[in-house]
Amino acid sequence: MDKILRVASENGVVIFSKTTCCLSYAVNVLFHELRVDPVVYEIDQDPEGREMEKALLRMRCNSPAVPAVFISGKLVGSTNEVMSLHLSGSLIPLLKPYQSQVYHSS
Secondary structure, eight states: HHHHHHHHSSSSEEEEEOOOOHHHHHHHHHHHTTBBBOOOEEEEGSSHHHHHHHHHHTTTTTSSSSSSEEEEEEESSSSSHHHHHHTTHHHHHHHHGGGGGOOOOO
């Protein structure tokens, strides 16, 4: 849990993901379209990944562990929460400090 909170607090926008998670990929694509370059932390590539996944499950009340999206060090939620915020117009104000004026997609 400490590692999750440290990574989330040291970076503006973080997506905790697994390399095979298509929903994490979809959230990442959305953020790129909104000119935000999130840190994508692949927990299945970390030796402590299983512990991180358990901690994310506890934080999210047994919702799927990934994607877990943090903005400004705060847990926003998963794909459903991010998309709901986006559709309601509440996501962009949260992301504004992290948007690039000139964004080059790769």
